[in-house]
Amino acid sequence: MNKKNQNAPVILGIFFVVTLVSAGVIYYFAGDNQGPGISMIGNLRGYFATHRADHGSPSPALASFSSLDDDYKKGGLEKFQAKKEELRIEVESVLKKDDDSPDHDKAENIAVYMFPDLLDKEDFERDVAMENWYSQENKIEQDPKSPESRREFEDLKNNVWNYENPDRGQPTVSDYAAQVIRIYDAMTRGEN
């Protein structure tokens, strides 16, 4: 065995330890523990905290938003409405805290698309949501699968896209908007 091959396990070991320690540091600073006052690492912690706000939430009830479409597909309107009511209670409770946390941002985004009546009366988005998709959502839930509900869905979908799309070259909407579109799309498609 030549010298290069003899060193390979040592190099692999060092690489393994460095990776493990880095992962530990990142995990520590991304968590809710207060890190030391080093600005660079503080920024790193801020990045992960914000990033986490967009892709998941420590609150399991708010996380249930992302499975509402499956709840409808598997359990029908009744299960969907029960889960939606649970989510509404959680969103209301988070919004009442009036803080600047990632959970608050998530709750506000969910409220914009599902519970605009929970938003502050002075919130500009409340009126937009009430007029452009909330009434359509209610009509769809009253009579899902009907031809009329599909027309309401088309209106809802296009209004959401017109309201949110920030890139005319590569049209896109946020995860929150996309999820609401998925839910009401499933609810207004013809009988399975």
Add this chain to the structure above:
Amino acid sequence: MLLNDLRLRHVIWILPIGLAAWIILNWRPESTALPGPISYTPSSDLASGIPLPMANRSRPTVPSVFATNYPASTRLKDELKYARQMGKLKPENEELIVRVINAMGAQYNMPPSVLWCLLFQESRLDHLRGISDDSGARGIGQFSSFSFYEVNHNLDRYYSGSLKAWIELLGRDVRPVSAEAKRLDDPSSYFYIPTAVISSATYFNNRYHHLGRLLSRNRIPYDPQLLWLHAALAYNKGSRSVLALWKETHRHKRRVSGKLFTDRKIFLGAVASPDLLGRALQRIWTPSRAESYAKEASRHLAIINECSISGDKP
């Protein structure tokens, strides 16, 4: 006698209830727009028969900040000159675009310079841009399927005079408008220049009236000229980006939040600020996307400002 008493009793109840219902149904928030110009369009530029807008006629007026000669900056003038020289903008198309822009300016009391600059920024006035692209944005105003939906299904939702303007300028209701690439001279095609300019102007005007209505409902005074720049941002980045900025400013910079609607420098500064628009978009998007959208928004608005407002250098 008893019957008369019953009727009288009903009348006593019905009258106030009816009056309350009438007030609720007819109540509209009073506009909080501050005085603005009576018209942005020089009367010599108007197509014959188009009346001056009635809005604000009885109110005090202020001079327009928008350039009558646009693009306003030398840099963009050079870019336009280059497009002409390279044959990317044919004289007959350019003339038609400007004529329809002025007509729409008169119909919607919209500054023609902002509309021109918005379309120049979106497509370099190339009315055939993206003609063979089935999924992306197309034409002079970079319309997508949902923009078509709005003009085809909700034309009068934000401004009640849209259909009237369409009929006056196109002779009839040409909807549904679509990206019909095979019939470029069909008035229902978005690749037909007058229809493209009218559809884009309507979509832009809708953003303006929607934002104005939200401010009036919240009793927030606004400069009607500055609101066109808010609307230009909403056209390109979605109304949600604009409202996110308004909310963020209200949350963290209450001292300046009112000035966002009356002071152009403060508005431009807020759009360029990572702490305001950047932070606002991070509440909706991942940090990398938020940063990218915020940068694009700031660049877009700076160009519209430079292009449409007299004496503003980049």
